[in-house]
Amino acid sequence: MFDVIVVGAGPTGLMLAAELRLHEVRVLVLDRDAQPTRVVRSLGLHARSIEVMDQRGLLERFLEHGKQRPVGGFFAGIDKPTPARLDGAHGYVLAIRQPVTDRLLAERAVELGAELRRGHEVVGLEQDDTGVDVTLADGTTLRSRYAVGCDGGRSTVRKLLGIGFPGEPAGVETLLGEMEVDAPPETLAAVTAEVRKTEQRFGFLPLGDGVYRVLVPAEGVAEDRAVAPTIEEFRQRLRAVAGADFGVRSPRWLSRFGDATRLAERYRAGRVLLAGDAAHVHPPTGGQGLNLGVQDAFNLGWKLAAEVSGWAPDGLLDTYEAERRPVAADVLDTTRAQMELMSAEPGPRAVRRLLAELMDFEVVHRHLIGKITALDVRYDFGEGHELLGRRMRDVRLERGRLYELTRAGRGLLLDQTGRLSVGGWADRVDHVVDVSEELDVPAVLLRPDGHVAWVGADQRDLLDHLPRWFGAA
Ligand SMILES: Cc1cc2nc3c(=O)[nH]c(=O)nc-3n(C[C@H](O)[C@H](O)[C@H](O)COP(=O)(O)OP(=O)(O)OC[C@H]3O[C@@H](n4cnc5c(N)ncnc54)[C@H](O)[C@@H]3O)c2cc1C
Numbered sequence: 001m002f003d004v005i006v007v008g009a010g011p012t013g014l015m016l017a018a019e020l021r022l023h024e025v026r027v028l029v030l031d032r033d034a035q036p037t038r039v040v041r042s043l044g045l046h047a048r049s050i051e052v053m054d055q056r057g058l059l060e061r062f063l064e065h066g067k068q069r070p071v072g073g074f075f076a077g078i079d080k081p082t083p084a085r086l087d088g089a090h091g092y093v094l095a096i097r098q099p100v101t102d103r104l105l106a107e108r109a110v111e112l113g114a115e116l117r118r119g120h121e122v123v124g125l126e127q128d129d130t131g132v133d134v135t136l137a138d139g140t141t142l143r144s145r146y147a148v149g150c151d152g153g154r155s156t157v158r159k160l161l162g163i164g165f166p167g168e169p170a171g172v173e174t175l176l177g178e179m180e181v182d183a184p185p186e187t188l189a190a191v192t193a194e195v196r197k198t199e200q201r202f203g204f205l206p207l208g209d210g211v212y213r214v215l216v217p218a219e220g221v222a223e224d225r226a227v228a229p230t231i232e233e234f235r236q237r238l239r240a241v242a243g244a245d246f247g248v249r250s251p252r253w254l255s256r257f258g259d260a261t262r263l264a265e266r267y268r269a270g271r272v273l274l275a276g277d278a279a280h281v282h283p284p285t286g287g288q289g290l291n292l293g294v295q296d297a298f299n300l301g302w303k304l305a306a307e308v309s310g311w312a313p314d315g316l317l318d319t320y321e322a323e324r325r326p327v328a329a330d331v332l333d334t335t336r337a338q339m340e341l342m343s344a345e346p347g348p349r350a351v352r353r354l355l356a357e358l359m360d361f362e363v364v365h366r367h368l369i370g371k372i373t374a375l376d377v378r379y380d381f382g383e384g385h386e387l388l389g390r391r392m393r394d395v396r397l398e399r400g401r402l403y404e405l406t407r408a409g410r411g412l413l414l415d416q417t418g419r420l421s422v423g424g425w426a427d428r429v430d431h432v433v434d435v436s437e438e439l440d441v442p443a444v445l446l447r448p449d450g451h452v453a454w455v456g457a458d459q460r461d462l463l464d465h466l467p468r469w470f471g472a473a
Helices: 011-021 047-055 059-065 072-077 098-111 156-161 185-195 233-244 291-309 318-341 346-358 362-373 459-472
Strands: 002-007 028-032 067-069 093-095 117-120 123-127 132-136 141-149 173-180 204-206 213-217 249-258 260-264 272-274 411-415 429-435 445-447 450-458
Touching: 002 011, 002 132, 011 028, 011 098, 011 291, 011 318, 047 059, 047 291, 067 429, 072 213, 072 318, 072 362, 098 117, 123 141, 123 156, 141 156, 141 291, 156 272, 173 233, 185 204, 185 233, 213 233, 233 249, 260 318, 291 318, 318 346, 318 362, 411 459, 445 459
Parallel strands: 002 028, 002 141, 028 117, 141 272, 411 429
Antiparallel strands: 067 093, 123 132, 132 141, 173 213, 173 249, 204 213, 411 445, 445 450
C-alpha cells in the first residue's frame, strides 16, 4: 500500500511528490498520458516559484534551462520597467517552457524515490476510515492512505468527489500552436502589431528556424477542448482575423484553450485533496496558473507528510485549504481585472490608460507586481510581527545563506541570539545559530514552506508556538 497516490504528473503533482519524498512518504504518481505532453502552455516561473526552487536546491537546474526576462510588463501586458526594490533576490521572470519545467520536476520526484506510472487513467475513487481505493481505467484498484487530485482543470478526482467548481464558463476560445510559417518576419511583426490594437489573442512569436508560436482566436467555443484543432482551422481563423494564412504548415503541436475562471468549493473531502488546476482555473494572462499549482504543492507537501508520519497537530491539514484557497481567489480576481483591462472596448481602454499612469507611482506598480509574483502572499497566522505569515526572503548569513538551510524541507529556527532551543522538536525542526545583517529580529521560526511561524527571543514563547505547526514534542 502507498501512503499517497497523486493523480496527475503535471507540475503540481510532480512538485507534490518530490515534497512528500523529502519526508520518506511512499508516493505513487499516476498519469493518464503515456508520454509527457509536447504542448507548451506556461512560458515561465515568477519570483516566488523561483525562490521555491532555490529553497529546495533546484535553482541551478532551472537557471540552466531558462532565460531571465523583466517582470515589469506582466500586469495586463502594460509595458513598464520592473519596479525597483522588489522584495527578494529574483526580480525577474524565468522564461522556461512548460515541458522543460515538467521534466525537471519529474526527474527530481523520481530521484527522490517517487514512483511514476504513465498511461494509467484514474476513473474511480472510494474512501473509508483508513484509506482510499483508486480505480484505473483497466479495472485495477490501488489503495493508499491519502490521494491528491492534481489532474488539471477537468479533474476527474474533483468530479468523483462531487466538489463544485463554480465560476464563469469559457466565453471565448483561443487556438495555440507551434508551426512553420512562410511569410517574412517583418510582415508577421507588422500584422501582429496592427491586429493587437483591437485583439490581444493574436500573435506570431518567433522560436527560430522559421518556427513560430501562433495564437489566434477560435470561431466559437469547442464542445470538447481536449480535441486538438487542425492546421486547416488555424488557416481559416488567420484568414478571418488577419486576412491571410501566412503559409502556416508543418505543426509541431496544436491546442486550444478557453478563458473559464473557476474555483473549487472545497480543497478536501476526507482523505482526498485537490491542488493546482484541479482546484482553480483562470485565463493565462499574467502567467500564474503553473506557479499557483507549484505553490499549492509546496504548502501541502509537508502537512500531508506530517499527517502520514503521525505527528501532525489537529487541524494542520485543513490549514492547506484555509491558506491556499484565498490565494487562488485573489489570483482569479486579479486575472479577471487584467482581462477587463485587455478589452478593446473604449471604457476598459480608458481605465487601462489611467492605470498605466498610476503604475508610474512605484508603490502602485510594486503592489500589482507583488500579486503576479506571489511575493505579497501572507497567510493569516493571527496578530503579530509584520513578517508573521509571510514567506521569508533569502538572507545572507555569516556562514552561507538562509535558503541553503532549507533543502531538507524541515522546520527551521534561525537564531541570532544563540540562547534558544527547539527542545523536543529537534527531529522536525533544525536549529541554526547564525547572524545576518539583513535580519533585524532576534530569531525566526520557519515552517518547511519558508513561511514565518514565530518571531522573537523568548524561549517560553517559542515553546508555546512550536506545537501549533509541529505537533507534540
Ligand atoms: C496557453 C496557456 C499559457 C499558459 N501560460 C502560463 C504561464 O506562462 N505561467 C503559468 O504559471 N501558467 C501558465 N498556464 C497555466 C498552466 O499551464 C497550468 O496552470 C498548469 O499546467 C497546471 O498544472 P497542473 O499540474 O495543476 O495541471 P496539468 O498541467 O493540467 O496536469 C494535469 C495532469 O493530470 C493528468 N490527468 C488528467 N486526468 C487524469 C486522470 N483521470 N488520471 C490520471 N491522470 C490524469 C494529465 O494527463 C496531466 O498530465 C498557461 C496555460 C495555458 C492554456
